[in-house]
Amino acid sequence: MRNLPISNKLFTENRQHFTQLMADNSMAIFTTAEKMPRNGDQFFPFRQQSDFFYLTGIQEEKARLILFPSCPNPAFREVLFIEPFDEQKAIWEGQQLDNNEAGKLSGIKQIMPASQFETVLQETMNYTSGVYLNNNEYIKYFSDISDNQLQLIYSLKQKYPLNTFHRAAPLLEQLRTIKSNQEIELIQTACNITGKAFERLLRFPLTGKYEFEIQAEIEHEFTLNRASGHGYYPIIAGGKNACILHYSANDQQIQDGDLLLLDFGAEYANYSADLSRTIPANGKFTARQKQCYNAVLRVFKKAKQLYKPGITIDQINKEVWKFMELEMIDLGLFTTEDVANQSPDKPLYRQFLMHGIAHHIGLDVHDVGSKFEPIKAGMILTCEPGIYIRNEKIGIRIENDILITEGEPIDLMAHIPIEVDDIERFMELSEVLR
Numbered sequence: 001m002r003n004l005p006i007s008n009k010l011f012t013e014n015r016q017h018f019t020q021l022m023a024d025n026s027m028a029i030f031t032t033a034e035k036m037p038r039n040g041d042q043f044f045p046f047r048q049q050s051d052f053f054y055l056t057g058i059q060e061e062k063a064r065l066i067l068f069p070s071c072p073n074p075a076f077r078e079v080l081f082i083e084p085f086d087e088q089k090a091i092w093e094g095q096q097l098d099n100n101e102a103g104k105l106s107g108i109k110q111i112m113p114a115s116q117f118e119t120v121l122q123e124t125m126n127y128t129s130g131v132y133l134n135n136n137e138y139i140k141y142f143s144d145i146s147d148n149q150l151q152l153i154y155s156l157k158q159k160y161p162l163n164t165f166h167r168a169a170p171l172l173e174q175l176r177t178i179k180s181n182q183e184i185e186l187i188q189t190a191c192n193i194t195g196k197a198f199e200r201l202l203r204f205p206l207t208g209k210y211e212f213e214i215q216a217e218i219e220h221e222f223t224l225n226r227a228s229g230h231g232y233y234p235i236i237a238g239g240k241n242a243c244i245l246h247y248s249a250n251d252q253q254i255q256d257g258d259l260l261l262l263d264f265g266a267e268y269a270n271y272s273a274d275l276s277r278t279i280p281a282n283g284k285f286t287a288r289q290k291q292c293y294n295a296v297l298r299v300f301k302k303a304k305q306l307y308k309p310g311i312t313i314d315q316i317n318k319e320v321w322k323f324m325e326l327e328m329i330d331l332g333l334f335t336t337e338d339v340a341n342q343s344p345d346k347p348l349y350r351q352f353l354m355h356g357i358a359h360h361i362g363l364d365v366h367d368v369g370s371k372f373e374p375i376k377a378g379m380i381l382t383c384e385p386g387i388y389i390r391n392e393k394i395g396i397r398i399e400n401d402i403l404i405t406e407g408e409p410i411d412l413m414a415h416i417p418i419e420v421d422d423i424e425r426f427m428e429l430s431e432v433l434r
Contacts (some may be wrong), residue, residue, distance in 0.1 A: 013056040013107045025069035027130035050363040056106040080108045159338035173368040176376035190273035193266040195416040197221035203430035206281040211236040211250040231272025232365040234264035237369040242395025243388040272365045276399030283427035296329040299385040307409040313371035320357040325349040
């Protein structure tokens with residue numbers, strides 16, 4: 001991660017933009033994620049809390065950040081606290097971040113040992129009238145807020161009850177939804193790596209393989225291209241498993257004639273891609289599979305044209321559901337008369353398409369952002385219509401990541417095979433080359 005080409009200008013500008021949104025004479029405090037125990041003395045790989053990374057670029061645990069642009073003491077207007085060098089930890093775990101490296105990564109000049117946090121906090125709290133904390137119940141529910149952060153929040157409210165406390169999340173949401181040019185480049189790189197992994201699969205024999213073998217091929221390509229791993233746990237779903245929306249077992253054998261639904265995305269420099277494709281295990285779609293695939297593809301192409309400033313995700317969902325309803329009628333899943341007589345609370349299309357079409361993407365695969373606020377240039381959203389016909393073992397989803405501009409939307413995954421003929425030709429050529 002330290003060697004990835006990310007300029008600290010990104011994090012410096014992010015902090016500047018955040019402090020410009022803060023109320024007068026206020027400060028903000030952020031803490032890192034914590035290591036998550038796996039079992040015994042093992043931990044899951046550390047992944048930084050997204051807001052902290054957005055503001056600092058720091059991947060270390062047990063760090064804290066104070067932002068107080070109007071602090072009377074200039075030394076405490078922007079302070080990053082990190083753990084001091086620990087010889088024993090270095091022996092067991094390797095390189096540790098020192099002050100010089102932390103400054104280069106973050107662009108922060110004032111780096112102090114974590115042990116000095118309480119001292120600095122006590123002084124700065126004397127000057128501020130309000131404190132921003134990155135806490136809300138939604139985040140807490142999904143464990144994105146650490147125990148250390150909760151302890152800090154409770155401690156601050158007990159020690160300084162007369163101060164006003166604000167949620168930092170709304171300000172960060174406002175900033176994080178609009179991607180800078182450098183962020184767009186990083187997400188494009190994640191998309192490119194994801195595309196390479198998909199094309200690798202088209203060269204890989206599928207029938208008779210297990211879903212986890214497909215996952216291994218994806219991870220091989222991710223590693224070769226310096227991705228840090230998956231942006232989310234991948235869905236590798238053959239046959240009937242493709243109709244399970246969040247399938248994650250990835251342990252079944254792929255049969256001849258199955259469709260294989262793939263939903264995965266590389267994470268590069270903490271930014272995630274999100275791709276879905278559906279391919280025939282034996283290299284050829286059946287007539288019915290092709291009919292259903294092309295129905296979803298037509299909707300995907302129409303849906304992309306909706307991705308312009310001013311529309312909301314909620315409106316995109318409703319429009320695309322209407323598109324899919326018409327395609328489902330043509331596929332014989334129900335009739336126009338059935339639609340006229342359906343219960344408004346239980347529309348028939350919901351039997352075959354149960355999810356939304358778009359979500360924000362960035363540092364998190366389901367990034368911050370409201371589905372009810374108008375989208376703006378600089379946002380990146382997924383476009384992912386699908387159809388799931390359980391009694392036919394047909395599950396199809398097509399998904400690309402779309403950059404919103406003032407003009408036409410830009411498909412960051414337009415280079416990745418998506419047409420039936422391209423997929424079949426690619427797989428046929430790969431079969432010859434094997």
